[in-house]
Amino acid sequence: MKKRLMTVFLAICTLLACAGCAKNADSKIQTKSSTSAKKAEITVAGSTAFETLVKQAVTSYAQFNPSVKVNVLGGGSQAGLNQVDQGKVEIGTSDFFAAQQNIVNRDHLSDYKVAVVGIAVVANQKLKVNNLSASQLKDIFSGKITNWKQVGGKNQKITIVSRADGSGSRKAFELNVMGKTPIAAAEELSSNKHLEEYVEKTPGAIGYLAFPYLKNSKPKLKKIKIDNVTPTAEHVKDNSWKIWSYEHMYTRGMSRGEASKFITYMLGDDVQDGMLQKAGYISIHDMEVQKDEHGAMVKTGNKPAAKLNSH
Secondary structure: OHHHHHHHHHHHHHHHHHHHHHHHHHHHHHHHHHHOOOOEEEEEEEOHHHHHHHHHHHHHHHHHOOOEEEEEEEEOHHHHHHHHHOOOOOEEEEOOOHHHOOOOOHHHEEEEEEEEEEEEEEEEOOOOOOEEOHHHHHHHHHOOOOEHHHHOOOOOEOEEEEEOOOOHHHHHHHHHHHOOOOOOOOEEEOOHHHHHHHHHHOOOEEEEEEHHHHOOOOOOEEEOEEOOEOOOHHHHHOOOOOOEEEEEEEEEEOOOHHHHHHHHHHOOHHHHHHHHHHHOOEEHHHOOEEEOOOOOEEEOOOOOHHHHOOO
16 A cells, blocks of 8 residues: 555656646747747838938837837938838838829828928038029029139139939929029939038039038038028028928838837937937927928928027
């Protein structure tokens, strides 16, 4: 009897030990599975003028969302719209409205305006001309004015520098400066950075550059006033400085999943109330005017806090 009881006892102990081993094994498998789980991943591509801010936002976003990987690519606004339209990326960034370009399925794209970017007219630092009228600027880029002496400078050939076709900065410049007049033959560059470097090293050069790229360019480039208005954020807000555009984020259909979460973050206080301004952009909430894809302007009624508190 005692022998039989001992046998049963040993059998029960063996079963309990096996169950414990199985539980530990399951725990190890589960832990390994969770640590090797792939991160959610989205790609944002397009505007090089917007790229600086998006990369900064991604760094901040990752602190709160470590399980999500956000890839950021440039390529220009046209490329961004084409890629999101074709489903190659989750978010396409653009400095112009999709309606302003020949996008096949543009009616199926959802537009989220995240910021405003000013476009400054810049010249080589040695240029003696500090101000141009809007008509002079247009005549320079159309090729009608070809020498700086025609606008009060020294006898020096004007070298026109432009972004390549498909650039959002170029589209903003064309819409706000050139109208239906085409830009003359020019040195065409693929990014704001390349344009900055070209104008810096080329005497007599003039081009246009997104505000964020001017933050560290003061010693390198000269900012040209237009009709005696300086290119500043304050002058963009009330449209005194007229060369500006929205920074759009487009999705194919309504935003969803991780793309929707990232756009929501871009529209939130962390980005809109600090990161934008530090990077050289302007919050959409600070604009006193709005414009549509046709360039029609509407007053928003927004006023800077300083003006509201002055009464």
